[in-house]
Amino acid sequence: MTEAETLQPTRLLVVRHGESNVTVNRQIGGPLTCTGLSDLGRQQAERLRDRVAAGELSTIDEVWASTMPRARETAEIINQAIGHELQLDQEFEEFRPGDADGMTFSDYVEQYGMIDQMAEPYKDLSPGGESRSTFFLRVGRAFDDLVRSRPGKTLMVVCHGGVIDVVFRRLLNLHSEAAFQLWTTNTSVSEFITTSHGPPRQWRLGRYNDASHLYGLPSATNTH
Numbered sequence: 001m002t003e004a005e006t007l008q009p010t011r012l013l014v015v016r017h018g019e020s021n022v023t024v025n026r027q028i029g030g031p032l033t034c035t036g037l038s039d040l041g042r043q044q045a046e047r048l049r050d051r052v053a054a055g056e057l058s059t060i061d062e063v064w065a066s067t068m069p070r071a072r073e074t075a076e077i078i079n080q081a082i083g084h085e086l087q088l089d090q091e092f093e094e095f096r097p098g099d100a101d102g103m104t105f106s107d108y109v110e111q112y113g114m115i116d117q118m119a120e121p122y123k124d125l126s127p128g129g130e131s132r133s134t135f136f137l138r139v140g141r142a143f144d145d146l147v148r149s150r151p152g153k154t155l156m157v158v159c160h161g162g163v164i165d166v167v168f169r170r171l172l173n174l175h176s177e178a179a180f181q182l183w184t185t186n187t188s189v190s191e192f193i194t195t196s197h198g199p200p201r202q203w204r205l206g207r208y209n210d211a212s213h214l215y216g217l218p219s220a221t222n223t224h
Contacts, residue, residue, distance in 0.1 A: 020070035030101030045077035053081035066092040075158035091142035094160035098129025
């Protein structure tokens, strides 16, 4: 039996952060603007923490998070039930918006217009920001490095909706511009599991957008 055949499957749990203040304020929340979670966002993270504490997601070996405050705060709350050292990586950040950081969505459209990132994958979001192609390269490389260096581990990464889109397409070998969109719920869990250790490594989707712990909570903060 080879070493690869003796390894346990690698499990990757990717969690979208809780509802953020920038979402409530309808802002583009980059590193300069993000101030963490809304009250509802903290409730969402606490619900997932309690679910983890009940043992439903089994043993988690490492907890990682994007350095963005909304992801880091979510991970800190969930990690109360796990107790590992929280590891941060800025490569797990959402799209880097450049000069658009902090703009409201309406002001962004007024200044830059609507960018179809699927049709224009090489166009930067704004000056100093990322394009879809550079974003996919950054995030895809970061997750490749993470899972390659930790075979047989169960890893939780608290990150962002756009990041989860990259992971979904990368691990399931789907084209980066394939014509579908994911709508990932705040604090939902998506799970990917290796079926072989390769090369080439193959993955299957264990779950996507599992947010059963949010039952009874409002879907968003009411701003009216």
